[in-house]
Amino acid sequence: MNQLKCVRLSLLVLAALAACSSRLQLLLFNNSGDPVNVQLERKTMLIAAGQSAQFDYPGPNERWTLHISIGRCEIEYVVPSSLEHVPTRPYDVPLKAQLERDLSIFLLPAEAKTITDVGSLRSLQVEGFPLEAKSRTCR
């Protein structure tokens, strides 16, 4: 048991020594006016109207696709696989975006803390933003 602890501690020390990079996070503000469910790999995350939630930015395992559902509709977005032109921000700050009433998703500045008027953020929209729905299926 002590050996196991020792191994675990050694691994943690090594991880600290070697430094970790972490997966990009997406903080999504819901300005759609309705509650939204974000479908992640193994769970569903509810974002109430006017609220936000943070989750892993979709990657190749998710085929760069973000799935959300609003009411009876399921909507898919294809997210950019490169964000090299998106302004840099502190490493620990997630990428921030906002779902609008027309279901487009706008990039927000790193300093955004609440729902933001996206009308003034046109110049920030690069790399395919604002995202438009790739598909929409309503039951």
Next chain:
Amino acid sequence: MSALARDHVTDAFAHAANDDYINGGSCNRTKYSYVDNNPLTLTDPTGFDDVITEVTGIRTAGASLQLVFGGNTTTYTSFGMTTDVTGNPNFGGDGSGGSGSGASAASNTGAGSNSDSAPTPNPPSQNETPQGNQNPSSGSGPLDLLGKIWNLPNTVIGLVYGSIGYAVGWAMYETGLQAQAPGITIGNNAIQFTDNPFVAGGLTIGNVEIFGGGGGPGVLGGDNNLMGLHEMQHTFQGQLLGPLYLPSNLLGGAAGSVMGGSWHAPQTWNEVGPKMHPPQPWWW
């Protein structure tokens, strides 16, 4: 301008009308397209040649020299190491990276341009796999070999670390405690362990990169770079610093934590270059 658009209905790529692909190249790549469909007179002994050969731009980035040809950028860094960087990630990891084929062309235009104009949105590649490996041509020079030998102590530690995680990860996968099976691949100037239960993100020890916790070579990291590309820069750092790499990380991380309040603060010198766009080993 060369651009690709993706038809999500047919799930296929189509060239824009104004496509002026070099040599009149086409998306409709055939068996012999890599030699302009003339296999009797042209050869490609390395398998890395392509129809795109014309250098269209030269630029500097810190201590690196970048040659732009077609939509691709080749970065020549110090110590004789070179790294092929396409505008879009090469998810194939099969040596086809840097060829400007497939989805790469969409943002290759942006990558190969010095303008500040908004880039073309880049749809995901049809050929994407989770590997996200770049096609580094490092390993071809004697200095690179010396660097890898100098980095060998770190690499051994990395292999031990990665192997333990690989074994434990498989046990966890078999018992249902882990969703993804661990894997081992070669790419990004390293041996890559994926879905390692002892890593939350990505880390590099020597010429070994270890990913876990949802991270992977083809996944975007917090710096907006592919994690595999970011970690590859750390392998180059290790090839320069050798046994000093881990102490350098510790000191840099401590400096960042104390002065910047975070391990990834700007004061963490080993992280500055890898977080740049495009990522590079050092900030100068």
